[in-house]
Amino acid sequence: TVVTVNGSASHITPRLLYGQMFEDINSGDGGIYAEMLQNRAFQQVTPNTTAALYAWNTINGAGINVIADPSPVSSALPNSLQLTIPEGASGSIGFGNEGYYGIQINSGWTYNASFYYKFPVTSSFEGAATIALQSAEGQVYASASVSLIGSQTTWNKVAVHLKPTLSPMSTANNFTVTLNAAEAAGETIDFAMFSLFPPTFKGRANGLRIDIATTLYEMKPSFFRLPGGNNLGGTWATRWQWNATVGPLVDRPGRMGDWGYINTDGLGLLEYMYLCEDMEMEPIMAVWAGYSLDGESLPDDALDPYIQQATDQINFVIGDPTVNEYAALRASLGHPEPFPLTYVEIGNEDFFASDSYIYRWKYFAGNLTAAFPQLRFIATTYPFDPILDPVPLQYDNHVYQTPGWFIENAFYYDSFERNGTYYFQGEYAAISLNVSDVFGDGRLMYPTIESSIGEAAYMTGLERNSDIVFAASYAPLLMNVANYQWTPNLIAFDASEVYPSTSYYVQQLFSVNRGTEYLPSTVPTYNGTLYWSVTHDSSASTVLIKVVNVDSTSAPMTFNLPFEVASAGFATVLTGPPTASNSPTTPNAIVPITSPMTFSKSFNFTAPAYSVTVLTTQFV
Numbered sequence: 001t002v003v004t005v006n007g008s009a010s011h012i013t014p015r016l017l018y019g020q021m022f023e024d025i026n027s028g029d030g031g032i033y034a035e036m037l038q039n040r041a042f043q044q045v046t047p048n049t050t051a052a053l054y055a056w057n058t059i060n061g062a063g064i065n066v067i068a069d070p071s072p073v074s075s076a077l078p079n080s081l082q083l084t085i086p087e088g089a090s091g092s093i094g095f096g097n098e099g100y101y102g103i104q105i106n107s108g109w110t111y112n113a114s115f116y117y118k119f120p121v122t123s124s125f126e127g128a129a130t131i132a133l134q135s136a137e138g139q140v141y142a143s144a145s146v147s148l149i150g151s152q153t154t155w156n157k158v159a160v161h162l163k164p165t166l167s168p169m170s171t172a173n174n175f176t177v178t179l180n181a182a183e184a185a186g187e188t189i190d191f192a193m194f195s196l197f198p199p200t201f202k203g204r205a206n207g208l209r210i211d212i213a214t215t216l217y218e219m220k221p222s223f224f225r226l227p228g229g230n231n232l233g234g235t236w237a238t239r240w241q242w243n244a245t246v247g248p249l250v251d252r253p254g255r256m257g258d259w260g261y262i263n264t265d266g267l268g269l270l271e272y273m274y275l276c277e278d279m280e281m282e283p284i285m286a287v288w289a290g291y292s293l294d295g296e297s298l299p300d301d302a303l304d305p306y307i308q309q310a311t312d313q314i315n316f317v318i319g320d321p322t323v324n325e326y327a328a329l330r331a332s333l334g335h336p337e338p339f340p341l342t343y344v345e346i347g348n349e350d351f352f353a354s355d356s357y358i359y360r361w362k363y364f365a366g367n368l369t370a371a372f373p374q375l376r377f378i379a380t381t382y383p384f385d386p387i388l389d390p391v392p393l394q395y396d397n398h399v400y401q402t403p404g405w406f407i408e409n410a411f412y413y414d415s416f417e418r419n420g421t422y423y424f425q426g427e428y429a430a431i432s433l434n435v436s437d438v439f440g441d442g443r444l445m446y447p448t449i450e451s452s453i454g455e456a457a458y459m460t461g462l463e464r465n466s467d468i469v470f471a472a473s474y475a476p477l478l479m480n481v482a483n484y485q486w487t488p489n490l491i492a493f494d495a496s497e498v499y500p501s502t503s504y505y506v507q508q509l510f511s512v513n514r515g516t517e518y519l520p521s522t523v524p525t526y527n528g529t530l531y532w533s534v535t536h537d538s539s540a541s542t543v544l545i546k547v548v549n550v551d552s553t554s555a556p557m558t559f560n561l562p563f564e565v566a567s568a569g570f571a572t573v574l575t576g577p578p579t580a581s582n583s584p585t586t587p588n589a590i591v592p593i594t595s596p597m598t599f600s601k602s603f604n605f606t607a608p609a610y611s612v613t614v615l616t617t618q619f620v
């Protein structure tokens with residue numbers, strides 16, 4: 001195969017071309033959000049049930065129960081953990097939390113632990129509570145003590161630092177609060193709003209787990225789509241509401257997420273903005289637009305309060321604190337400057353409710369465009385189906401398919417009219433080998449080389465068409481291997497490790513080597529086995545050639561470049577058996593390998609079987 005590369009760029013690479021789609025689907029709580037205690041505030045649980053105590057356990061016979069507290073720590077957190085120490089008890093007694101399927105204990109870290117307590121009835125008791133990190137067998141790695149005072153009948157927050165003496169391999173550990181049973185016999189004490197934080201990414205308070213955030217950051221993503229996806233709002237009653245996710249944690253009620261578990265909303269709108277700021281990304285932010293996954297759409301005369309809520313959400317992010325109260329709220333929380341924001345998505349996958357989207361889009365996009373003429377609004381129905389007014393300038397397309405579909409559709413956007421409409425490939429992934437039931441049996445647990453190079457073939461088409469494709473993100477982004485609702489995902493993790501997939505490396509190879517402008521070249525064969533994309537980074541004056549070979553045999557190629565090049569360049573290759581995956585048992589089975597390569601104005605390259613390669617050298 002001979003590829004001749006054109007010397008003049010057809011278009012610039014859009015600044016947001018590669019980014020990340022985020023929603024709390026096996027990914028936020030217990031994932032990138034660094035809170036280590038599961039069910040830390042008994043949000044959204046039914047008091048006086050065993051279920052309300054999930055992730056908590058009793059130690060040495062202590063009585064523990066989640067109560068509807070007559071004087072709760074806040075109106076947002078109506079439940080408390082009530083500890084009763086039985087008469088005649090002896091030894092160390094109390095309760096523990098198992099974390100999110102484990103707690104990583106690292107002797108290099110200082111942990112911040114805190115909780116609120118009160119005595120429901122005043123008592124003469126005054127004694128020490130020991131706060132500790134210990135193995136499931138009871139080996140104490142770190143502890144600190146606080147004194148609890150029986151006359152404290154209003155909520156009092158205590159906070160300690162914990163510094164483990166060693167780093168056990170196992171994550172089967174507990175956070176514990178214990179008292180001396182003899183001293184505390186007969187006492188009843190209420191607790192609320194626990195928290196245990198490790199160090200966070202860039203030291204941000206209430207921030208992100210360092211290893212997961214670093215893995216995201218190393219993909220050099222340019223945008224972060226939030227908060228969903230389905231998790232934007234499954235039902236009217238439990239939809240994501242920005243204002244319930246900002247301010248002190250003790251004032252956040254949490255909600256039942258759309259993926260079967262309670263969202264603490266500790267990772268809230270401001271934390272999302274800080275995530276974008278700390279990783280140099282721009283948010284693509286969704287607003288709830290009146291459709292619920294249970295099929296209900298609000299009628300057109302009931303939208304105003306939700307358009308107002310969306311307006312307030314946008315003002316919280318970009319408003320002027322001197323004129324808007326929600327912008328002033330942002331300033332009061334520590335960020336007077338507006339965050340960067342260009343794109344706002346109206347709903348999510350509204351092709352499920354396109355009839356009502358005709359009026360929902362009309363009123364949401366119409367009103368929000370008037371309020372924020374500088375923003376660009378993304379529609380989530382199929383392009384031009386139905387016809388919408390005002391005419392959307394952006395659409396968000398989603399596709400989950402087989403690797404073969406992605407190969408066959410590497411030219412998907414080539415046929416799109418260039419009519420001023422731009423496209424966001426907001427979700428895509430090769431998820432199954434079962435062409436007859438993509439979402440059913442045959443789902444991949446982890447991406448494989450076969451699925452990842454299928455995505456790569458498709459991505460060469462996204463680059464060729466990035467004059468109209470302005471952003472693209474694989475979905476879903478993260479997977480807690482101990483508790484997940486969807487497979488495959490880009491990055492898996494457990495309580496102590498992160499497992500970047502073969503698809504993560506494809507995303508990284510394309511994102512890091514995106515270039516600044518697209519150089520047209522010989523067009524690949526439709527539904528063939530070889531795909532490529534050539535870009536130029538005008539600041540580094542490098543040429544970046546991505547080559548995808550989906551065949552089982554290597555492919556000899558010749559590239560004819562438009563300019564002289566430095567002879568010393570590099571080839572970074574991701575390849576392996578088609579069924580190979582990175583997983584907790586094979587964490588680094590497949591990683592990109594970079595090696596020096598000699599280039600010339602016309603050079604040969606043999607693309608390995610089942611491979612994605614980035615060739616790069618400098619124009620001289």
Ligand SMILES: [NH3+][C@H]1C[C@H](O)[C@@H](O)[C@@H]1CO
Pocket residue numbers: 023025228229230231348349398427475476486
């Ligand atoms: N069904 C997918 C489409 C929806 O937008 C996401 O929440 C789901 C997982 O990425």
